[in-house]
Structure formats: C-alpha cells, structure tokens
Amino acid sequence: MQTAFDPHTRTQESWPDAYTLSRSERVVAPVIFASPHSGQVYPQSMRELLSVPLSDLQRTEDAFVDELYASASDQGGILLSATYARGFVDLNRDARELDASMFHNGLPRMAGMPSARVKAGLGCLPRVGASGRDIYTQPISREDGQFRLEAVHDRYHEVLQQEIDALKPDWSDIFVIDCHSMPSRQPGRSNLPDIVLGDRFGSSCSAKLTSLVERHFRREGLSVTRNAPYAGGYTTRRYGRPRRGVHVLQIELNRSLYMNELDVLKSHGFERTRSQIDQLINQILQFAIVENE
Numbered sequence: 001m002q003t004a005f006d007p008h009t010r011t012q013e014s015w016p017d018a019y020t021l022s023r024s025e026r027v028v029a030p031v032i033f034a035s036p037h038s039g040q041v042y043p044q045s046m047r048e049l050l051s052v053p054l055s056d057l058q059r060t061e062d063a064f065v066d067e068l069y070a071s072a073s074d075q076g077g078i079l080l081s082a083t084y085a086r087g088f089v090d091l092n093r094d095a096r097e098l099d100a101s102m103f104h105n106g107l108p109r110m111a112g113m114p115s116a117r118v119k120a121g122l123g124c125l126p127r128v129g130a131s132g133r134d135i136y137t138q139p140i141s142r143e144d145g146q147f148r149l150e151a152v153h154d155r156y157h158e159v160l161q162q163e164i165d166a167l168k169p170d171w172s173d174i175f176v177i178d179c180h181s182m183p184s185r186q187p188g189r190s191n192l193p194d195i196v197l198g199d200r201f202g203s204s205c206s207a208k209l210t211s212l213v214e215r216h217f218r219r220e221g222l223s224v225t226r227n228a229p230y231a232g233g234y235t236t237r238r239y240g241r242p243r244r245g246v247h248v249l250q251i252e253l254n255r256s257l258y259m260n261e262l263d264v265l266k267s268h269g270f271e272r273t274r275s276q277i278d279q280l281i282n283q284i285l286q287f288a289i290v291e292n293e
Helices: 054-058 142-167 207-219 232-239 269-290
Strands: 020-021 031-035 078-083 175-181 195-198 225-226 246-256
Touching: 020 142, 020 246, 031 142, 031 269, 078 142, 142 175, 142 232, 175 225, 175 232, 175 269, 195 207, 207 225, 207 246
Parallel strands: 031 078, 031 175, 175 246, 195 225
Antiparallel strands: 020 078, 195 246
16 A cells, blocks of 8 residues: 555655754843744655645645744744644644544554644644545555654654753743644634734733734734733743743734635735734844843
C-alpha cells in the first residue's frame, strides 16, 4: 500500500526543519512571538495522497501571519514561525489528539480519549480540510504519523520551550504571544469580531497584558472580544503559567482585515494591519521591560 511516508524514499524530498527562529543580536525584552499555523510546506509525498485540491488546505492556514509579525525580531523580540502547513500537522493541538481511523497500521503514539475536535477531523494530524471533506484518498501509515509528530510537532515545541528556558536566568516574567488568524465567517456564528484575545479566562497570562492588547486594537477602531469563540489552544494551556513567570496570550486576527480568504492573497488592508501589529509589538516589548523592573 502506498503511504505518505516511506523511510526508503523520504530522503529524496527536501525536508526543512520544523521552524524558523528569528531574533536580533540583542534581545531587549523577554517576549516570544509564535506563529504555529503560518507554515506553507506540503511535502510531495503528502500531495500524492490528497483527495482535495491543495487550495482546500491552504485556506486552513494562518496565511501571512508570520509576515505581519516579522518586525518582532528587528524590534528586539523573538519570532518563532512554523515551516510545515497546518494541514500536515497542527502545532496548536496536543500530540495525543489523534484519530485512529486515519492510520492503516496503528496509531503512531498513545492517544487520549477522542475530543470533539478529533471527531470533527481537526486533531493534531487533520483528517479534513476547509471544505470539511477528507484530505486523503486512503489511510496513512503509522510511520508517516510518527515522523510528523516527532520531526515537526515535537521539534517546534522543543524549540519554544528552549527559548522560554533561555530567558529565565535574566528575566522574572516571560511573555509568549501566540499569533493566529481566524476565518471571517463560521457556521452558526454571525458578526465575528476583528480580534479575539484568548487568555484561558485569565488563567494563562497577566490581565494587564490582555488589557494592553485590547486597548491598542480598540484605539485602532477594531472590535475586540475575549475568550469567545477562542479562549486559547494547546500553546496557552501548555505554557501559560503566570505564577511561574510565563504568560501566554493568544491573538486571533479576522482574516478579512488583511487578505482575500478565498484566493489566499493579501488585500489592500495588509499594510495597515501590519502597521498596527508593528505598533503592538513595540508596546508589548516595552510592557515586558517594565514588568521585569
């Protein structure tokens, strides 16, 4: 049976590392901007098994979010961006959120009880694309899944943890901004806001950080909600420990602000949004410095 992963042929493909890490020569503030869903790499071995157009997967990406936050390293922060596409492996899911029906020879690792996301096809290794249709023409192999989890998911989170740990000796409070985008329309929901801030209902970061970000976007004339419909995903749950000095805030940008969602192209609003994010980055960096004085 053909599979998306063959250890004998994998070396014939170009397999970049799971992440891109950017920082200035001197980090001025303990802030990591992480973009887990902006990756665009779809390995050829995956493409050969697709039952949907590639565009169906591209519409699930947080397209251009890494570009919107690109000035983070220039301003003295740290930017961590995913390389592989969300449709290949979802870095904002627990690696145990796996759908057993996706594999023809067993799960790649121990899985938890099937969550609502997994049942909907949106586990760590997604089963469906933006259209809701199955991504693959046939089940993939356990070896394929194991490679994706170890080389991509585990590697990205190892690096994020390493960056947090590297800041701890010099800073008492470290801030992680988990950078996302969201569709402008969702089934059963109307009037989605421009911005959704997820802090796990105040448990994943300082309330002062959430308020600072909310004030910034409101001054820009944007609508903002907290924790609805997104309270924060795996990254906020795993790393957000304010009492231990690690604060994580998830920021969701409405894609209609800066892109054409159907064609996955930048719109006339891209530069304005990037300017707003540049200003926000500066404010967060200054906030982090003051919080550590």
